[in-house]
């Protein structure tokens with residue numbers, strides 16, 4: 001693979017829910033080490049793009065490429081689905097997702113949550129997975145919580161466990177969907193700190209966020225979505241400093 005092949009490339013993506021077209025031709029490229037943030041009003045299509053990128057959702061038109069490898073489809077339009085289950089698994093495990101509501105398994109300890117997918121999905125050796133899981137929990141600052149159950153943790157700790165769980169898949173990229181939106185302001189910062197650490201390590205990430213300060217701090221590229229289309233995109237200094245679009249100006253003034 002030549003070094004400039006993007007980790008994630010989305011070309012002319014169209015997505016509809018029945019008759020409702022919610023993504024209307026979107027292009028996004030994330031190279032290795034890029035942090036791309038998606039911002040925009042509720043309902044603009046941010047989550048849908050992440051979910052289409054890692055094939056949690058079908059899409060109707062356009063290409064999705066993982067490290068230069070295009071997703072293979074069968075059918076077309078509303079009947080289009082991925083054709084190759086192994087490819088879906090490979091892409092989904094390599095674009096590991098962190099959700100707003102953490103989605104930890106309530107009946108498993110934090111350690112078991114982190115170990116589950118590498119063992120059951122990837123078939124990795126249990127002892128190695130356990131060792132790595134402790135290291136990822138340490139990395140996100142909750143090594144001491146490995147025996148606790150999710151309900152015994154604060155929201156910020158649960159989200160950090162969810163990040164450790166995503167890292168345990170050793171993905172090529174991390175996809176975050178509003179990772180701090182469910183948290184009280186004082187807990188938000190502990191998750192922001194972890195995301196900043198991951199960005200400074202050179203991780204490839206796509207982050208949907210309402211936190212403009214975090215987006216400005218961590219992103220190489222910020223994309224402002226409006227009604228399923230990219231209204232403006234650019235480096236954070238330009239996009240936040242001198243927004244060109246009136247819609248973006250209005251959006252920023254409503255969030256600050």
Ligand code: ADP
Nearest residue numbers: 017020022040041042043044045046047048049
């Ligand atoms: P955002 O994350 O920017 O708030 P979403 O991607 O969740 O926006 O939603 C984009 C549009 O798609 C919205 O109009 C939303 O109501 C619609 N939508 C999202 N998920 C579904 C679904 N499962 N079925 C029908 N419509 C949906």
Ligand code: MG
Nearest residue numbers: 046047048178
């Ligand atoms: Mg959303």
